[in-house]
Amino acid sequence: MSQKDSKDNTRVQRNQGKYKKSRAGKIIKRTILGVLAFVSLMIIIGTGVFAYYASSAPKITYNSLSSDNSTKIYDNSNHVIYRMGAQNRDYVKSKDIPKSLKDAVVSIEDRRFYKHHGVDPIRILGATLTNLHSSDDIAQGGSTLTQQLVKLSVFSTSSKDRTIRRKSQDAWLALQVERKYSKQKILEFYVNKVYMGGNNASVYGMQTASEYYYGKKLNQLSLAQTAMLAGMPQAPVSYNPYNYPKLAKERRDTVLDAMASNNAITAKQANAAKNESIKNGLTNNHKTNDLTNVNEKYVDSYVGKVIQELKSRGYNPQSGLSVHTNLDLSAQKKLYDLANNDNRVGFPNDTMQVGATLVDPKTGAVNAMIGSRKTDIQFGLNRAVQTDRSSGSTAKPLMDYGPALEYLNYPTYQLVHDTPYTYPGTNVQLKDFDYRYQGTITMRKALAESRNIPAIRTLQNVGINNATRFLSSLGMNFNSTLNLQNGIGLYISPEQEAAAYAAFANNGTYHKPYLINRVVTPDNVSHNISSNGVQAMSPSTAFMMNYMLKGVMNLPYGSGTEAKVPGLYEAGKTGTTQYPEGSYQGYLPSYAAMDSWFTGYTPNYSLSVWTGYDHQFQTGNYISAEQTAIAQKIYKYEMQYISQNKPNEDWVKPNDVTSVKSNGLNEYFKNGHQSIQNDSTTNSKFNTSSR
Structure with a gap:
């Protein structure tokens, strides 16, 4: 390469280097300007957003x-x-x-x-x-x-x-x-x-x-x-x-x-x-000049559940809220008095406990709740929401007969078998409270007398899947798969049961129970709360169930006659659970019960009551045959009290339901479904007797 060519090469390389530096410098400059422009834009937008939101800020005083x-x-x-x-x-x-x-x-x-x-x-x-x-x-x-x-x-x-x-x-x-x-x-x-x-x-x-x-x-x-x-x-x-x-x-x-x-x-x-102990100087003689509440025991369970509900909705209960509830204070006081002071109820001692919930069927609003009696602890165990006790035969309308009306279109006079029955796959026989059989009877009579075998046979015909679907529509979901045994005993709370039965009272529309209807935050923003209705069953199913459950209280052989309020349109169901076979150990009479329930309703209210002992296997902690009526009496006197100034109206028959006479009694069927065929006679997991 000549000297001239070498110089030209060097000049070209130098110029290329200058060009690259110039180009890189422009790119850096543009990038910096772009970033600055973006940051400026974000500042302008941020300032605008800040000003917009600040303009609607509440006043601080x-x-x-x-x-x-x-x-x-x-x-x-x-x-x-x-x-x-x-x-x-x-x-x-x-x-x-x-x-x-x-x-x-x-x-x-x-x-x-x-x-x-x-x-x-x-x-x-x-x-x-x-x-x-x-x-x-x-x-x-x-x-x-x-x-x-x-x-x-x-x-x-x-x-x-x-x-x-x-x-x-x-x-x-x-x-x-x-x-x-x-x-x-x-x-x-x-x-x-x-x-x-x-x-x-x-x-x-x-x-x-x-x-x-x-x-x-x-x-x-x-x-x-x-x-x-x-x-x-x-x-x-x-x-x-x-x-x-x-x-x-x-x-x-x-x-x-x-x-x-x-x-x-x-x-x-x-x-x-x-180095000073963290406990140095701590006192157990607390001085707070506390004006925490009105210091009335009768609101304890209700308030405790309100606080739980607040937390579940994301509110901090200690943040200066105004919480408006559905509590009917008069109904609450009456319920507390019945559980603690009214001698007509007949509690045998101070150890026997109670859990009860009162619901408005039209909205799901919980109007009253009591979760204990004869206790002083604040926000103690609330038995109105506990789910570790069997509901006994109050499960039958929910899991057996309700689904049969809804999915199988049974009439109220459907024939069912009250005959010896063995749980499938076992040698365990299902028994009734009286250890007797009535043969072939109507579904209405079986429910009114709270016969176990016809209920389980009906559940077998319905199928566990359909029964579970029906229960889910009534707000009841379970962690494990249900079985035939649950047809005469579900592990649910009085709150759940009151809301479920309320759907019968409300033409088949279910509302999830709730205690709080409005929360006002410290900035004076009001948050309204309600429960949307879900059509859990057809109005015809609800009407026919109402009719059958009236018989529990009205018919001479009904299991819930102690709960009847004279002249009041109402319906309901009893439930008791017996001790498991082999648990008597020589100290329990054969009639002893672990739990006693009554759940009843009118078009205006639904009330579920549980009674029993926390430690039901301890000596003496059983419910006698006479004491199973305590739950019914609590229902009766509470419902009688709260219904005084309410309309006393019966349920209206839907157009798709027809009335017929059977053995001198009114019975009902859904139009197009008049079958009175016998239920399945096949033997159908096991339970003890329940009524």
Whole structure:
């Protein structure tokens, strides 16, 4: 290659290099400009969204910032029946809050509290980076202490409300709070506002908590005790020093480390406080000046279920809610009185228990509920919702005869066999309460007398799949596959059964039972709750079942005559469960029962009552033949009381149902289905007798 060519090559390579650098520089410049434009656009959009949501933010007032966070529960007449955490708090002014507590709260909750103006971009960025790189299950929050105060004062703490809208609004309101109040006043609000846990009490505010946990004022606490209180608001249940001392100590020590890191205390002071036992100074003589509720036992079970329902819907019961329920206080008081004080009912002792639920068939609203008697514990075992006791023969309309009417189009006078019967695949014979057989009888008579064998034969004809489908339409689903034995005993609760029977009363439309009809959050947003109706069966099936179940109470041979309210249009079913064969062990009479039920209804109400003993195998804890009527009497006197000012109307026969006379009695069939053929005579898993 000549010297000239070499120089030309070098020149070309140099020019190419300059071109590549120039091109790369342009690409970088365009990329930077593009990123800046995108960021600017996002800022503009974000600002617009923030402004839009902030414009609809609720107002925040001095009263909302300074008041307690009590949740109020109302009956259906808008009377307060229970307050969660309402206290005659020892409100502590800023000048009386020890500096050590202020330092502890700021150090653990918001180190830059005195530097920001309500919202802290640096904190938000730090929290975001921490959450991106952290393997911990607990995410770091970007909310300032002021934002936390806003959430406690005007917003629901429900997880479903953690939206961009709410985050924008709490940021906007935090800015407004910072403009109006000093840092010291904001700290004062926070210290008096926060939920601080408690055992059998709802404690709000750190001064109240100091009295509750240590029996003394805030300014009398040690550094370690102060740090413990400052750390509790994040998880007041988990950091309860009585119940979870290890977690409480870990949290207290974290607060002490944060104080040392924030130069509020020295490392030496922190270490000395860490060596103090977490239980040092705790008192068992709790002082709260608690005004938690109206202190009436008769609402205990109902309120307990309301709180469960709140949690299941995503609400924090300790977040200052107004909870409006379906409770009919008059009906509730009457039910409580019947279970605890009315001598007409005839409880043999204070150990025998009760569970009962009253439902409105047209809506599913639970109007009353009682889950215990002769007990003092708050929110104890609620037997109205327990599902570990067999329902006995109250299962027959739900699993046997209801599906037969619906799917097999049986008439009410369908012939069924009450003859010796052995469960298939076993040598176990099914028996009735009287150990007798009646031969061929009508389905209506079999149900009225609560004969077991005809019910199981009917279930066999229906098929387990159809029966399970029918039960599912009535809100009852089971973890294991049902069998023939369940035809005379389902493991369901009085609440489930009252709602299921309510579908018979409501022309076949089922409503899932519910206690809460409206929740108003602290920002005054109202959330209405209702239960949509589901057509569980045809109106003709419901009408024919009503007719048959009237016979349980009206006919001389009916099993539920003790429950009859004179002159009232009603229907219902008895249920008892006997002890398993071989369990007598010489101390149980042959007539002894483990459980006794009665579930009955009118067009206005459905009431299911269970009675029995929690420890049914202990000596003496059985139900005698006479005592099986206790459930019926509770139903009778309750239904008689609540029906006084209600229309007394009978169910109207649908057009597709025809009436005929049979043996001098009215009977019914669905048009086009008049069969009175005998049921299957094949022997059909096993159960003891049930009535």
